Amino acid sequence: EPEVTQTPSHQVTQMGQEVILRCVPISNHLYFYWYRQILGQKVEFLVSFYNNEISEKSEIFDDQFSVERPDGSNFTLKIRSTKLEDSAMYFCASSEWQGVYGYTFGSGTRLTVV
């Protein structure tokens, strides 16, 4: 079964450093998403991306965050200057169509900011 692949599985970074989280969506999917989950809390939407541009973003997704699809297979989330409160599990997701069907999440990257 096709999977959304995220790397690394765990990343530790110092406060103020830039970090890039990487995702390989399912190959025929056109819609891409990032979510985050602070430990013990609910999953929160960050951003959706379609046709090489952001289609929707949440209040969390401020100027410190950016997304990019640098080539035909990768989808990245960059945090420019990490803060302690950015520590969370970050999930990438992709879907073939607009909507919940086939909306597949990756296993996540645990980001720890120290």
Place this chain on the structure above:
Amino acid sequence: GESVGLHLPTLSVQEGDNSIINCAYSNSASDYFIWYKQESGKGPQFIIDIRSNMDKRQGQRVTVLLNKTVKHLSLQIAATQPGDSAVYFCAETSQGYQKVTFGTGTKLQVIP
């Protein structure tokens, strides 16, 4: 504002019994409600969804019930198995279906 929330943080059931996980929502404009299962160390996994114009939908061993009058959603799991142990999230989407709004999870523990 929109919100989706769960009634209980932890539910323990005996293997073989039926499980019922409940959820309240407040956004009347939601078009779809979804249940996700999240196992330890994994991302949310789609279980079943229901459109806002339906009140019941069945899948394999799972049934989702929607009561729009009281804005309540439930997930019923028949003959609960150890592999069902996970955190279950209700969620909703609307307005073009780009964004899924998750509620707080309920941890289901299956007692062998």
